[in-house]
Amino acid sequence: MRSLLLAVCLVLALHCGEAAVSCNTVIADLYPCLSYVTQGGPVPTLCCNGLTTLKSQAQTSVDRQGVCRCIKSAIGGLTLSPRTIQNALELPSKCGVDLPYKFSPSTDCDSETSRKS
Numbered sequence: 001m002r003s004l005l006l007a008v009c010l011v012l013a014l015h016c017g018e019a020a021v022s023c024n025t026v027i028a029d030l031y032p033c034l035s036y037v038t039q040g041g042p043v044p045t046l047c048c049n050g051l052t053t054l055k056s057q058a059q060t061s062v063d064r065q066g067v068c069r070c071i072k073s074a075i076g077g078l079t080l081s082p083r084t085i086q087n088a089l090e091l092p093s094k095c096g097v098d099l100p101y102k103f104s105p106s107t108d109c110d111s112e113t114s115r116k117s
Contacts, residue, residue, distance in 0.1 A: 021057045026070035029054050037087045037103075038078065048095035055097055068101040068109035075105050 029050035036043045058064045075088060088103035101107050 020060075021054070021063050021067050021070075023066075023070040023073070025057070026054060026067050027074055030071070030074065033091055036091065037084055040083070040087055043091065043094045047091070048097065051092060051095045051097040051099070055099060064100055065109050068107060071101070071103055072105060072107060072109065075103060080105065 030047070032044045032046035032050055035041070036047060054067055058067045078084060085104060091103055092099045101109060
């Protein structure tokens with residue numbers, strides 16, 4: 001009986017430690033932002049909607065770290081110029097969304113995402 005209880009507790013602990021937001025969701029929410037990041041101009045409304053959605057979905061530190069890592073991975077696939085990085089960094093403020101991490105390849109997802117925004 002004890003081993004069964006221990007197994008159930010372990011499964012629950014592992015489940016609670018998993019990020020609820022998948023990278024596919026993050027990429028889908030941020031895809032409308034790609035034109036702004038790469039070319040500048042006006043920020044698309046769908047981009048701001050995606051940022052708002054991501055913020056509402058990532059309520060725990062684990063979720064925020066997962067979203068941050070997905071964003072870093074996506075940014076890593078872009079050709080980065082100083083302007084591209086600046087555009088990515090400006091997105092949250094231009095959309096009026098306070099995120100607990102920066103859209104930058106140098107973001108430390110473990111430390112910056114521990115605060116709740």
